[in-house]
Amino acid sequence: MAWVALVLGGLFEVGFTTALRFVDGFRNGLWVAAFLVSVSLSMGLLEYAGRTIPLGTAYAVWAGIGAAGTAVLGIALFGEPASAARLALLAGLILCIVGLKLVG
Numbered sequence: 001m002a003w004v005a006l007v008l009g010g011l012f013e014v015g016f017t018t019a020l021r022f023v024d025g026f027r028n029g030l031w032v033a034a035f036l037v038s039v040s041l042s043m044g045l046l047e048y049a050g051r052t053i054p055l056g057t058a059y060a061v062w063a064g065i066g067a068a069g070t071a072v073l074g075i076a077l078f079g080e081p082a083s084a085a086r087l088a089l090l091a092g093l094i095l096c097i098v099g100l101k102l103v104g
Contacts, residue, residue: 002048002049002051002052002053002058003049003053003101005045005048005049006045006046006049006058006062007061007065008041008045009041009042009043009044009045009046009048009049009062010042010061010063010064010065011065012038012039012041012045013038013042013063013066013069013070014070014073015034015038015042016035016038016039016042017066017070018070018073019031019032019034019035019038020035021078023035042062046058046059046062049062053104054104057104060096060097060100061097061101064093064094064096064097064100065097067093068090068093068094068097071086071090
């Protein structure tokens with residue numbers, strides 16, 4: 001259950017980083033609310049997972065899911081560059097996240 005919570009927390013990290021793109025100096029109420037809900041859920045799920053999973057591993061996986069997910073969303077939705085090198089590095093990051101699960 002802790003790993004499920006950790007993955008969900010990482011996905012909510014993608015949610016809060018994406019919402020942060022639209023908060024417009026914290027003037028856009030709907031996106032501010034989405035940011036606050038997402039960051040609260042993300043941190044809460046990380047804390048829950050950290051009770052069972054070693055915290056260093058939990059944090060690395062959480063941050064990796066957030067970073068990779070945010071980068072992929074940036075490519076897919078916001079026209080950010082998708083060079084071969086960037087995609088290869090993102091694949092490497094994802095493999096590292098899976099590796100941490102396998103050795104944990």
